[in-house]
Amino acid sequence: MLKLPLCPYCGARFLFPTVKQSQTKKTGICPHCGKEFRVSRSWRWVLYLAALAVFVGLDCALLTIPSMNVPFLMVITAIGVIIIYFLIPYTVRYKKL
């Protein structure tokens, strides 16, 4: 599920910054074969839901520790959000138009 997208026509690989740029667009053009593809972001929601489940579970587990405090939980959650932010390009898929 978590991998960078390939060109649906020629199978060319795309680098992280390229995918990151394309994730806000609806379509893109392959620099290798010049064909146009559709940018699919539907897997992103699976990532969000999985992340939500992990964080709720993690926060609940951490709250059972007696010395746990809210600022620490917020830091953990913030780190998690940053990780998710960088994982989003790995959920992008390129599809044929």
Ligand SMILES: [Zn+2]
């Ligand atoms: Zn291509």
